Amino acid sequence: MSTITVTTALIIVLFSLLLAAESQTFSTSLPPSSLRLGRQKLTRLHFFFHDVVGGPNATAIRVASSPITNTSATGFGNVVIMDNLLTVGPESNSTRVGRAQGMYASADLNNMSFMMVNNYVFDEEKFNGSTLSILGRNPIMSPVRELTVVGGSGVFRFARGYAEARTVFLNETNGDAIVEYDVYVLHY
Numbered sequence: 001m002s003t004i005t006v007t008t009a010l011i012i013v014l015f016s017l018l019l020a021a022e023s024q025t026f027s028t029s030l031p032p033s034s035l036r037l038g039r040q041k042l043t044r045l046h047f048f049f050h051d052v053v054g055g056p057n058a059t060a061i062r063v064a065s066s067p068i069t070n071t072s073a074t075g076f077g078n079v080v081i082m083d084n085l086l087t088v089g090p091e092s093n094s095t096r097v098g099r100a101q102g103m104y105a106s107a108d109l110n111n112m113s114f115m116m117v118n119n120y121v122f123d124e125e126k127f128n129g130s131t132l133s134i135l136g137r138n139p140i141m142s143p144v145r146e147l148t149v150v151g152g153s154g155v156f157r158f159a160r161g162y163a164e165a166r167t168v169f170l171n172e173t174n175g176d177a178i179v180e181y182d183v184y185v186l187h188y
């Protein structure tokens with residue numbers, strides 16, 4: 001065997017040992033630069049959220065309730081799972097930009113307010129498949145509600161920020177609503 005072959009073999013063995021050791025390491029301190037994150041960006045997203053609760057094509061459906069939901073003034077304990085359409089304009093046939101998938105639950109005994117726990121998944125080219133996780137208190141009767149961007153995936157890794165939600169249409173007969181969202185998100 002030539003010296004080069006032996007050296008190559010040794011390097012391979014050393015590397016496998018290193019990899020084996022690495023796979024058994026639970027925690028490692030890394031410089032933030034190791035992820036090549038680049039500069040932090042601020043992105044504003046503007047879209048409309050279609051909460052369709054009535055009719056055959058509902059995208060937000062009640063899955064659970066509490067013993068007092070029907071008698072409580074705020075529907076306390078009502079839990080709804082949604083897969084709501086997000087569009088660029090207020091009409092439901094306007095260009096689709098993604099879906100809001102998650103749940104909301106009536107969580108205030110006195111004032112109508114929902115706890116929102118949602119992943120917003122986008123399909124517009126640059127953001128295709130990227131998600132924002134948005135959590136917050138949503139007092140739906142207030143003209144403007146602020147929700148928290150707690151994180152994200154894809155282009156939104158390390159995201160933080162906030163969303164402002166404004167109801168622009170409410171069908172009082174069946175509860176369908178269209179909500180305008182302004183999201184300000186810091187990410188890399």
Ligand SMILES: *[C@@H]1O[C@H](CO)[C@@H](O)[C@H](O)[C@H]1NC(C)=O
Nearest residue numbers: 052054055056057058059092
């Ligand atoms: C429900 O969706 C179907 C299929 O997209 C459509 O034909 C129908 O008009 C919709 N119904 C309502 C009430 O929107």
Ligand SMILES: *[C@@H]1O[C@H](CO)[C@@H](O)[C@H](O)[C@H]1NC(C)=O
Nearest residue numbers: 062065066067068069070071
């Ligand atoms: C509350 O109302 C809903 C729909 O009106 C009904 O399906 C449900 O059974 C009621 N729940 C209780 C605990 O009465």
Ligand SMILES: *[C@@H]1O[C@H](CO)[C@@H](O)[C@H](O)[C@H]1NC(C)=O
Nearest residue numbers: 089090091092093094095096
């Ligand atoms: C969307 O629907 C409205 C009526 O509901 C119609 O006037 C408009 O032409 C539709 N737009 C598109 C892009 O289909």
Ligand SMILES: *[C@@H]1O[C@H](CO)[C@@H](O)[C@H](O)[C@H]1NC(C)=O
Nearest residue numbers: 108109110111112113139142
């Ligand atoms: C709840 O409603 C009451 C009466 O409408 C109001 O005075 C109070 O400020 C509200 N509380 C919150 C936290 O919104």
Ligand SMILES: *[C@@H]1O[C@H](CO)[C@@H](O)[C@H](O)[C@H]1NC(C)=O
Nearest residue numbers: 122123124125126127128129
């Ligand atoms: C988004 O990604 C999906 C699957 O990864 C792909 O099928 C689709 O064409 C993409 N859409 C856009 C607008 O890039």
Ligand SMILES: *[C@@H]1O[C@H](CO)[C@@H](O)[C@H](O)[C@H]1NC(C)=O
Nearest residue numbers: 054055171172173174175176
């Ligand atoms: C509100 O909902 C009712 C019941 O589903 C429906 O008949 C009516 O057309 C809706 N109104 C609007 C403005 O969408």
